[in-house]
Amino acid sequence: MQDFTYNGLPTRVIFGSGTRNAMAAEAEKLGITRALVLSTPFQAELAREVAADLGALAVGRFTDAAMHTPVAVTEDALAALQDAGADGVVSVGGGSTTGLGKAIALRTDVPQLVLPTTYAGSEMTNILGQTEGGRKTTLRDPRVQPETVIYDVDLTLTLPQGLSGTSGINAIAHAVEALYAEDRNPVVSLLAAEGVAALYRGLPVIAEDALNREARTDALYGAWLCAVCLASTGVALHHKLCHVLGGSFDLPHAETHTVVLPQALAYNAPAVPEAMAQLSRAMGTPTPAAALFDLAVTMGAETSLEALGMPESGIESAVDITLENPYWNPRELAREPIRDTLQAAWRGDRPEL
Numbered sequence: 001m002q003d004f005t006y007n008g009l010p011t012r013v014i015f016g017s018g019t020r021n022a023m024a025a026e027a028e029k030l031g032i033t034r035a036l037v038l039s040t041p042f043q044a045e046l047a048r049e050v051a052a053d054l055g056a057l058a059v060g061r062f063t064d065a066a067m068h069t070p071v072a073v074t075e076d077a078l079a080a081l082q083d084a085g086a087d088g089v090v091s092v093g094g095g096s097t098t099g100l101g102k103a104i105a106l107r108t109d110v111p112q113l114v115l116p117t118t119y120a121g122s123e124m125t126n127i128l129g130q131t132e133g134g135r136k137t138t139l140r141d142p143r144v145q146p147e148t149v150i151y152d153v154d155l156t157l158t159l160p161q162g163l164s165g166t167s168g169i170n171a172i173a174h175a176v177e178a179l180y181a182e183d184r185n186p187v188v189s190l191l192a193a194e195g196v197a198a199l200y201r202g203l204p205v206i207a208e209d210a211l212n213r214e215a216r217t218d219a220l221y222g223a224w225l226c227a228v229c230l231a232s233t234g235v236a237l238h239h240k241l242c243h244v245l246g247g248s249f250d251l252p253h254a255e256t257h258t259v260v261l262p263q264a265l266a267y268n269a270p271a272v273p274e275a276m277a278q279l280s281r282a283m284g285t286p287t288p289a290a291a292l293f294d295l296a297v298t299m300g301a302e303t304s305l306e307a308l309g310m311p312e313s314g315i316e317s318a319v320d321i322t323l324e325n326p327y328w329n330p331r332e333l334a335r336e337p338i339r340d341t342l343q344a345a346w347r348g349d350r351p352e353l
Helices: 019-029 041-057 071-084 095-108 161-179 186-208 213-232 237-249 253-271 273-283 288-298 312-324 335-347
Strands: 012-016 035-038 058-062 088-093 112-116 127-132 135-140 148-152
Touching: 012 019, 012 213, 019 041, 019 088, 019 112, 019 148, 035 041, 035 071, 035 095, 041 058, 041 088, 058 071, 071 095, 071 127, 088 095, 095 112, 095 127, 095 253, 127 237, 135 237, 161 186, 161 213, 161 237, 161 253, 161 273, 161 288, 186 213, 186 273, 186 288, 237 253, 237 312, 237 335, 253 288, 253 335, 273 288, 312 335
Parallel strands: 012 148, 035 058, 035 088, 088 112, 112 148
Antiparallel strands: 127 135
16 A cells, blocks of 8 residues: 555544534634625525524624635625624635635634535535635645534535536535545545545436435535545646636636546546546446536536637637646646647537557
8 A cells, every 4th residue: 555644634524414403503613703604696595594593692694705715705795794784704605605615714714603504515615615806726735624513404405416416526526536636545545536526426316306315415425525525635727727727717616627627537547547447446347538518418518618608719828827837737837738638618518448
């Protein structure tokens, strides 16, 4: 067995159905006496319900969280935190809301309680991505690691089929790159394989029956494991491309991950035979990259960057930005192959190995 280092991150996790009822008690355990509830505009009504559940602990709501955590939105939220006299945040929603909570914690060190409603996974990591001036940058900092996460399967039952698919495939991407990360280790590889298997098992059932509790439980459980993988290892080409495309072209986060993952995996496949074998076993298919593309189709997700609104003329710029400050990758990053990968993603080609 290879030598390795494994760092377990200290987030407390409550998982199940009806676990939302523990929210006030968990907030009090964190020492939160005045909570600011965060959400996107789309989930403002859920934020109101959460504030009502918190009762006197909730002293305000900020419902303008946005994709890619724009610094300007964070500044507005910080003003709301100060005006309310809040000493903690309760983030309810997906990666956009969680990212805002983490950005606030980075600047104030207030405790975070997170109630995920998607499979995004940001809640389990010490990673924060922020956007300013058309560029998205990422950092790791212990201050942004949420203290407590409450996973309630009930909160995912109304997640639309399309968003379930893109959010779930985004989660799978965390595990895929963990299998061939520079700092991979056997512990994380076990979590990655289990997480991919659970999501790949659950998502097609959700496509047919969105209220299927067993499938929803599989998907949320898998997303949690995949998020732990993201928190425990580095990332590679897939995440770099998605950060470039999201920050520079304002493409939607989960949808972009869904389009790029099969193509980035196909790019790296020749260099990572062991990881490909692990994925094949977890997914029950000899062609994981093509199977992930097919899963997106099954979930009704877009499979091309063109459909997400990226201009073809932006491909060259995306290649330039990718190579300006590249992430570590198991296969050498070369301009022409990366351009070809982005071109295939723009067209929505099914990967052929």
